[in-house]
Amino acid sequence: MRILALSTWWPEPADNGSRMRIMHLLRHLARTHEVHLLAFTQGDTTEVCADELGQICASLQAMPRPGRPLTLVDRVQSLIVTEPASVRATWSQAFASAVENTAARIRPDVVLAFEIDVAPYALQLPGVPVVLEELELGYMLEQFRSYQDVQRRLRYLLTAMKHRRYVAGLLRGLAAVTVVSEGEAKTVRDLAGKHPLDIVVIPNGADVAGCRDYAYHPDPDTLIYPGALSYSANLDAMRYFLEAILPRIRQERPQTLLRITGRTTPEQRAALPNLDGVVLNGYVEDIRALIAQSSVEVVPLREGGGTRLKILEALAVGTPVVSTSKGSEGLALVHDEHLLIADSPDAFARATVRLLEDAALRAKLSQAGQQVVAAHYDWPVLAQRLEDLLQTIATRGRYRYVVTTG
Numbered sequence: 001m002r003i004l005a006l007s008t009w010w011p012e013p014a015d016n017g018s019r020m021r022i023m024h025l026l027r028h029l030a031r032t033h034e035v036h037l038l039a040f041t042q043g044d045t046t047e048v049c050a051d052e053l054g055q056i057c058a059s060l061q062a063m064p065r066p067g068r069p070l071t072l073v074d075r076v077q078s079l080i081v082t083e084p085a086s087v088r089a090t091w092s093q094a095f096a097s098a099v100e101n102t103a104a105r106i107r108p109d110v111v112l113a114f115e116i117d118v119a120p121y122a123l124q125l126p127g128v129p130v131v132l133e134e135l136e137l138g139y140m141l142e143q144f145r146s147y148q149d150v151q152r153r154l155r156y157l158l159t160a161m162k163h164r165r166y167v168a169g170l171l172r173g174l175a176a177v178t179v180v181s182e183g184e185a186k187t188v189r190d191l192a193g194k195h196p197l198d199i200v201v202i203p204n205g206a207d208v209a210g211c212r213d214y215a216y217h218p219d220p221d222t223l224i225y226p227g228a229l230s231y232s233a234n235l236d237a238m239r240y241f242l243e244a245i246l247p248r249i250r251q252e253r254p255q256t257l258l259r260i261t262g263r264t265t266p267e268q269r270a271a272l273p274n275l276d277g278v279v280l281n282g283y284v285e286d287i288r289a290l291i292a293q294s295s296v297e298v299v300p301l302r303e304g305g306g307t308r309l310k311i312l313e314a315l316a317v318g319t320p321v322v323s324t325s326k327g328s329e330g331l332a333l334v335h336d337e338h339l340l341i342a343d344s345p346d347a348f349a350r351a352t353v354r355l356l357e358d359a360a361l362r363a364k365l366s367q368a369g370q371q372v373v374a375a376h377y378d379w380p381v382l383a384q385r386l387e388d389l390l391q392t393i394a395t396r397g398r399y400r401y402v403v404t405t406g
Helices: 015-031 071-077 083-088 091-108 116-122 138-146 151-172 184-194 230-252 264-268 286-293 308-319 346-356 359-376 379-400
Strands: 004-006 034-040 059-064 111-114 132-135 176-179 199-203 222-226 257-261 277-282 296-300 319-323
Touching: 004 015, 004 071, 004 091, 004 116, 015 034, 015 308, 015 379, 034 091, 034 319, 059 091, 059 222, 059 296, 059 346, 091 138, 111 116, 111 176, 111 379, 116 132, 132 379, 151 184, 176 184, 199 230, 199 379, 222 346, 230 296, 257 286, 264 359, 286 308, 286 359, 296 308, 296 346, 308 319, 319 346, 346 359
Parallel strands: 004 034, 004 111, 034 059, 111 132, 132 176, 176 199, 222 257, 222 296, 257 277, 296 319
Antiparallel strands: none
């Protein structure tokens, strides 16, 4: 099977959730299929890393993603045109031309679009079936619900409605969509209506085999939160944790240390309370080693979408997790069996202290967490679902678009 893969992210190095997912899926597909990758970069193309991609992909093209501030004209035009202003402001004619030229050269059996931003480029190719990987819709309405201010709520509601209309139009051109949870699948199903669209749930996963190289040997009274503060949901989670939860924990265990990993800017660091016992490690190349050295991973997320690679990776390593319900949303994990779930500041602090004080409970959750991830969230198993879907769509496409004569 010849696959033309388009990506919103340049996948290497796999240093955030989106890149990790894309890299694992590409790695699996490239073992037995011919994969050609075109991807946007978030920086200078001269700095693109392709150590592994250069070995597994038949061809590679990287292009910087354009972007400009939205103008008043953009917003006014949004009242009469289908595409949201953000889509128009980031459109790349160079990327569109590269997609057309590559498709003409390789004649793909299927186009795989990683995330919605590259779906319009895939849909410009007539007669080639398109699969959109990881469509996420719930976060738009979540933004609307999160604000109390009437003007902001109305603004986000109108944005969400326009986005849904735009996505509904895209769905009519797609052969299949993958989502990370059953909740997202229902949302897409409702939006697709009568359009015959294959919808497959492929949750996020963990590198189970790779995580076995890391034994859980924690430093006492250590917590970790692995997540770049450049993502607004991570920044909100840490601000909430430092303001409302960590002081409660340190009242019981004053020696408790919190490590926050991931890239940050001075502005983001300044947005956090300045507390004792907090270390910002910055970008860590091998995060699993640091997770294995931590007594507990805390995931106090209150917003954001998708399913959490940070939880799955911690469980695969064997590090117990305390999470909010939002943080564990979409994962088949049971409170007090695989992890602890707590939604109020007091409950979250008590659950964390409970784990810090109870070695037997940590051992129980560590073993159960590793077992559930190995059974349900191992990347090779999840990637096989995508491969099966692509083969089905490609085969169907060959018969659908065949031209007969005579």
